[in-house]
Amino acid sequence: MQRELPVIKVDGVTELEHAVVEGVDISGHWNRMFTQRSITEYPTEAMDWITGLEGGESLRNCYQCGKCVPVCPVNHVGDYGPRKLNAKVIRGNRLIDDPDLWLCTTCGNCYRVCPKEVNPIQFMPAIREQAVLEGNIPDELSDVFRNLQRTGNPMGESPRKRADWIAGAGVEIPVISQLDRPVDVLWYVSDYTSYHPRGQDAARAMARVLTALGVDFAILGPEERSDGDSARLAGETGLFELLAEQNIKAFSRYEFKRLVVMDPHAYNAFRNRYPALGWEGEVLHYTQFLAPLVDGMRFLSRVELDVTYHDPCYLGRNNGEYDAPRRLLEAIPGIRLAEMPHNRANGYCCGGGGGGMWLDGTVAGHVSERLSERRVREAVATVGTDGTGVLSVACPYEPSRFEDAVKSTGNDGRLVVRDIIELLDQAMQPPAA
Amino acid sequence: MEFIVLLKQVPDLAEELEIDADGTDLARDWLSYVTSEWDEYALEEALQLRDQAGGSVTCLALDTGSVDELLATCLARGADRVVKVGSFERQPASHVAAAAFAAALRDMPHHLVLTGVQAIDDLDGQVGPLVATLLDLPHVSVVTHIAVGPDGRTATVHQEYAGGVVAELEVDLPATLGVQTSRETPRYAPVSRVRQLMKTMEVGSVEVSADGGAGLVIEAMSVPEVSATAEMIAGSPDAIAERIAAILAERGIGKAAVR
Numbered sequence: 001m002q003r004e005l006p007v008i009k010v011d012g013v014t015e016l017e018h019a020v021v022e023g024v025d026i027s028g029h030w031n032r033m034f035t036q037r038s039i040t041e042y043p044t045e046a047m048d049w050i051t052g053l054e055g056g057e058s059l060r061n062c063y064q065c066g067k068c069v070p071v072c073p074v075n076h077v078g079d080y081g082p083r084k085l086n087a088k089v090i091r092g093n094r095l096i097d098d099p100d101l102w103l104c105t106t107c108g109n110c111y112r113v114c115p116k117e118v119n120p121i122q123f124m125p126a127i128r129e130q131a132v133l134e135g136n137i138p139d140e141l142s143d144v145f146r147n148l149q150r151t152g153n154p155m156g157e158s159p160r161k162r163a164d165w166i167a168g169a170g171v172e173i174p175v176i177s178q179l180d181r182p183v184d185v186l187w188y189v190s191d192y193t194s195y196h197p198r199g200q201d202a203a204r205a206m207a208r209v210l211t212a213l214g215v216d217f218a219i220l221g222p223e224e225r226s227d228g229d230s231a232r233l234a235g236e237t238g239l240f241e242l243l244a245e246q247n248i249k250a251f252s253r254y255e256f257k258r259l260v261v262m263d264p265h266a267y268n269a270f271r272n273r274y275p276a277l278g279w280e281g282e283v284l285h286y287t288q289f290l291a292p293l294v295d296g297m298r299f300l301s302r303v304e305l306d307v308t309y310h311d312p313c314y315l316g317r318n319n320g321e322y323d324a325p326r327r328l329l330e331a332i333p334g335i336r337l338a339e340m341p342h343n344r345a346n347g348y349c350c351g352g353g354g355g356g357m358w359l360d361g362t363v364a365g366h367v368s369e370r371l372s373e374r375r376v377r378e379a380v381a382t383v384g385t386d387g388t389g390v391l392s393v394a395c396p397y398e399p400s401r402f403e404d405a406v407k408s409t410g411n412d413g414r415l416v417v418r419d420i421i422e423l424l425d426q427a428m429q430p431p432a433a
Numbered sequence: 434m435e436f437i438v439l440l441k442q443v444p445d446l447a448e449e450l451e452i453d454a455d456g457t458d459l460a461r462d463w464l465s466y467v468t469s470e471w472d473e474y475a476l477e478e479a480l481q482l483r484d485q486a487g488g489s490v491t492c493l494a495l496d497t498g499s500v501d502e503l504l505a506t507c508l509a510r511g512a513d514r515v516v517k518v519g520s521f522e523r524q525p526a527s528h529v530a531a532a533a534f535a536a537a538l539r540d541m542p543h544h545l546v547l548t549g550v551q552a553i554d555d556l557d558g559q560v561g562p563l564v565a566t567l568l569d570l571p572h573v574s575v576v577t578h579i580a581v582g583p584d585g586r587t588a589t590v591h592q593e594y595a596g597g598v599v600a601e602l603e604v605d606l607p608a609t610l611g612v613q614t615s616r617e618t619p620r621y622a623p624v625s626r627v628r629q630l631m632k633t634m635e636v637g638s639v640e641v642s643a644d645g646g647a648g649l650v651i652e653a654m655s656v657p658e659v660s661a662t663a664e665m666i667a668g669s670p671d672a673i674a675e676r677i678a679a680i681l682a683e684r685g686i687g688k689a690a691v692r
Binding site: 129132135137142145146149151156158238239241 | 620
């Protein structure tokens with residue numbers, strides 16, 4: 001039986017103006033859309049191609065809300081934002097030839113606020129891998145890939161010299177191949193800590209602190225290879241796997257209870273990526289290993305300094321560790337800790353992640369200043385007014401990046417950059433005469 | 434056009450070189466190997482020329498038991514075919530290498546044969562000329578620019594001389610060239626692709642006799658003696674400046690400025 005009810009007619013579709021089915025109101029509306037939104041009139045090939053890549057899937061979920069733009073560190077210094085990537089792709093741009101492909105540092109701050117969980121930490125490496133396979137890769141980056149492949153470190157230094165920093169530490173540093181017994185801690189020193197002069201300062205400080213605490217530790221020495229995580233995020237998955245095979249072979253040769261690492265990128269790789277490649281074990285960033293040991297530290301000096309702390313993206317935001325570094329800093333007598341406006345989960349990226357460490361030349365043409373320079377200005381504004389300011393860090397990429405930025409922003413003399421381990425070591429030494 | 438590239442591996446200088454107990458060779462146990470830099474230039478030129486003129490690039494390496502990665506890298510960069518030549522315990526001297534390559538090329542179409550002008554392990558630079566001689570082809574060494582003529586019968590090449598002088602030479606094809614540099618930095622071979630190719634690639638092989646004359650015999654090898662003639666100047670900027678001024682004065686340079 002046909003009932004006489006008011007109806008709405010749009011585009012040949014007829015709906016009841018008032019209809020309730022099993023208690024749910026499904027009444028028709030004058031503004032219901034019966035035709036496709038014009039957005040799908042754009043070519044879909046580029047989006048289909050990217051979302052067809054492993055890791056590329058989430059890009060399609062973007063609904064252009066724009067929450068990612070103000071939190072993107074690159075947006076602060078340039079005409080770039082994650083939302084714009086989606087806008088480009090739905091207009092048919094595969095990003096393979098687009099400079100935007102190399103601007104993302106995979107810092108993860110956009111993903112943190114994204115209501116649709118669009119994740120550049122996954123889709124950026126996926127697209128970059130295709131660019132690398134097509135030979136579309138900045139020269140400065142391919143030079144580093146070559147070095148990593150040949151020598152296991154980004155600088156192209158001799159792998160046999162990886163533990164040369166040992167000289168000058170003032171304490172004995174056992175190399176595990178010479179110990180012939182299990183150890184509690186296998187200390188993964190990492191690239192910049194092993195080879196960069198300022199990284200070596202941190203390595204020697206770490207050796208002295210571990211020794212003072214009576215930790216049973218050893219290093220891999222020349223057997224250690226780069227964790228390769230930044231190469232992976234820059235698109236060279238095969239290189240990451242090659243290095244992982246070499247490290248896993250070395251890890252498997254020895255007995256140790258846990259792996260303690262200096263580099264948050266290594267932490268990320270060993271903790272989140274190595275299990276799928278065949279190695280699983282306890283991994284701690286050095287701040288996580290040392291924080292529970294503060295009560296046993298004998299501090300002989302006061303460190304009267306105004307200190308702020310830069311959260312490394314791959315320790316903080318991307319792996320959730322904000323407290324351990326701060327616990328260490330708060331334990332050091334004399335230190336006055338002040339937070340920068342961008343801290344913890346909203347920490348501002350130094351620009352070195354995701355391959356950014358090796359893309360300064362490529363990025364320079366698209367930004368008004370380096371991310372490290374902007375971060376240094378923030379640190380100076382927080383602690384750098386009277387010459388006792390310290391920007392403390394917990395990632396071996398930082399000292400060189402930030403010390404360059406201190407000079408290039410004209411803040412020499414206002415701010416120094418110190419790894420947390422250097423401050424701990426300083427406080428554990430007798431006061432300088 | 435059929436482009437042929439002859440390649441070999443040399444010790445990687447990322448490691449410090451040591452001399453073996455006999456004093457006639459490098460201590461090879463510790464060495465890692467990389468493709469000879471000049472051979473990489475030759476490959477890059479071949480790939481660029483093929484992309485312009487059409488045809489295919491075939492890469493040849495003597496089979497020393499460890500050239501799979503080299504050949505996979507050639508494919509990853511865009512070569513069309515790779516071929517192992519002969520069977521050798523280790524990289525032979527130039528005469529033997531050239532004889533093997535020439536034997537392989539007799540049954541292989543070739544219009545332009547490119548190889549690195551030299552390699553760091555022997556600085557001999559003879560493989561190109563010897564292959565040319567054995568196949569009765571023209572040869573040009575230390576080539577910095579290559580352009581294939583429109584009819585594909587000649588190539589125009591550049592040789593750079595001292596004092597910034599460049600010679601432009603025309604050579605009839607087929608020919609062999611010793612390449613000094615490529616127009617662009619040799620392209621990066623993604624590890625992802627090399628690893629994939631190591632599992633899936635097809636490698637051709639050519640049997641050749643390993644006979645080609647004795648060539649050179651290394652009688653002794655030694656590390657150059659270090660003589661202490663360099664003086665490192667240390668100290669404050671003023672002290673360094675004073676010392677430099679004193680050295681200049683000692684040698685009678687810039688007397689007027691030094692008082």
